[in-house]
Amino acid sequence: MAPPWQAGTTKAINGITSGMSAPASGLNVQFRAPAMATRLQFRGVDLFASIARTTALGGAPPQLLQALAAAAGAPISVLVDDAGQDFSVTTDVNFLADETRTNFSARLGTGIADQYMTALGYVWRANARSIIPTGPAADFVYDGGPTNNLGAVLCEAKGSVARLVSRATVSSTATSGYRNQVSHHVGTTPSTYPILHGYAVSFGTMPGSTSSIVHVEQTAVAALVGGQVPGPVGPTSQANAVIALTNFRDAFALANARTTVRMIDAVLGHHMDAFKERPSQRYGTIVLGEDEYLFGDEEPRLPPLHFANEWDPVRRPFRGLFAIHRSVVEEVHKALETVLFGGRQTLDLPVFDREFLGQKRAYGAAFPDGVTYVRPPVPGGPQALLGKVFNLGF
Numbered sequence: 001m002a003p004p005w006q007a008g009t010t011k012a013i014n015g016i017t018s019g020m021s022a023p024a025s026g027l028n029v030q031f032r033a034p035a036m037a038t039r040l041q042f043r044g045v046d047l048f049a050s051i052a053r054t055t056a057l058g059g060a061p062p063q064l065l066q067a068l069a070a071a072a073g074a075p076i077s078v079l080v081d082d083a084g085q086d087f088s089v090t091t092d093v094n095f096l097a098d099e100t101r102t103n104f105s106a107r108l109g110t111g112i113a114d115q116y117m118t119a120l121g122y123v124w125r126a127n128a129r130s131i132i133p134t135g136p137a138a139d140f141v142y143d144g145g146p147t148n149n150l151g152a153v154l155c156e157a158k159g160s161v162a163r164l165v166s167r168a169t170v171s172s173t174a175t176s177g178y179r180n181q182v183s184h185h186v187g188t189t190p191s192t193y194p195i196l197h198g199y200a201v202s203f204g205t206m207p208g209s210t211s212s213i214v215h216v217e218q219t220a221v222a223a224l225v226g227g228q229v230p231g232p233v234g235p236t237s238q239a240n241a242v243i244a245l246t247n248f249r250d251a252f253a254l255a256n257a258r259t260t261v262r263m264i265d266a267v268l269g270h271h272m273d274a275f276k277e278r279p280s281q282r283y284g285t286i287v288l289g290e291d292e293y294l295f296g297d298e299e300p301r302l303p304p305l306h307f308a309n310e311w312d313p314v315r316r317p318f319r320g321l322f323a324i325h326r327s328v329v330e331e332v333h334k335a336l337e338t339v340l341f342g343g344r345q346t347l348d349l350p351v352f353d354r355e356f357l358g359q360k361r362a363y364g365a366a367f368p369d370g371v372t373y374v375r376p377p378v379p380g381g382p383q384a385l386l387g388k389v390f391n392l393g394f
Contacts, residue, residue: 020220026187109159121145151194174202257296325370
């Protein structure tokens with residue numbers, strides 16, 4: 001058995017290839033797609049956080065989302081080989097039943113796709129069903145960064161861990177995914193927000209191999225291949241209200257802020273009566289460097305909120321805390337009523353640049369939208385969670 005993947009061990013996927021499918025009509029010529037990256041690097045904690053966040057985009061109750069996120073950690077830590085620099089999966093995956101392996105492959109595919117889209121500079125993510133409610137659709141929709149408030153982009157994620165994986169099969173999967181789930185939406189305007197561009201990110205690896213394969217198919221218009229990708233602009237940027245609130249709805253769920261989740265659901269569902277109660281969310285605070293991050297201080301405190309000072313990748317895989325930068329929490333709270341009662345369609349939200357995120361990597365996985373996953377050991381120890389607690393109204 002290979003050594004379990006440690007949360008801080010960096011892995012790379014090299015030689016990422018890309019293809020371009022025929023452009024759709026009605027494209028916004030002002031949008032310029034970012035340069036495609038040919039190499040992707042991430043740590044165990046980064047991939048876990050992306051898998052947890054993409055898994056959470058289904059809109060389920062917070063308790064279920066936290067359970068799904070916690071369950072994602074153990075297979076990753078046990079089945080990804082800690083040795084070597086390249087991302088690879090051990091032959092132990094062959095012991096999984098077909099359905100379990102398919103689910104594991106899909107989770108890796110969505111996590112790697114999210115890491116890739118974040119590397120391209122996109123900021124907010126949502127389930128594509130939030131703006132495309134019917135018919136075939138991609139897995140996710142992204143906003144921010146390169147979109148410059150012109151619209152959003154779609155991303156279909158594919159993952160395969162199998163004996164017959166090859167560059168040809170991974171490329172073919174990306175091409176068919178783009179054609180079947182993405183292409184017909186690019187250039188359209190569902191739910192009043194234009195679809196500017198589309199991607200299909202396909203990941204594949206053979207159990208026991210020493211590397212993995214990624215191919216990205218995208219819309220063939222105004223695209224750059226290779227070179228430096230742009231980072232998210234800051235300190236604030238505009239986001240589509242539905243995409244941003246869906247993005248944060250599930251981030252707040254992972255952070256155990258269940259009252260905030262309920263209020264976002266009320267806004268997304270146009271339930272005005274929810275605000276008559278004038279509820280408030282009880283938050284706990286954790287300080288990372290000079291910045292305050294908030295998490296829901298509510299009972300019951302579920303397993304993702306329990307810390308262990310020691311690091312045990314098998315018994316306590318990726319056991320940490322999701323929290324959100326205080327400035328983001330405050331902006332989301334202030335925006336909810338204006339979206340519901342004022343018909344506001346965009347939000348002005350903080351965006352954190354690469355330099356800032358680099359400073360927070362020592363604590364865990366940090367995203368440009370202000371969401372972070374703090375891994376053990378916690379700064380200040382478990383008692384850090386017993387510090388400042390306050391209520392924030394809506």
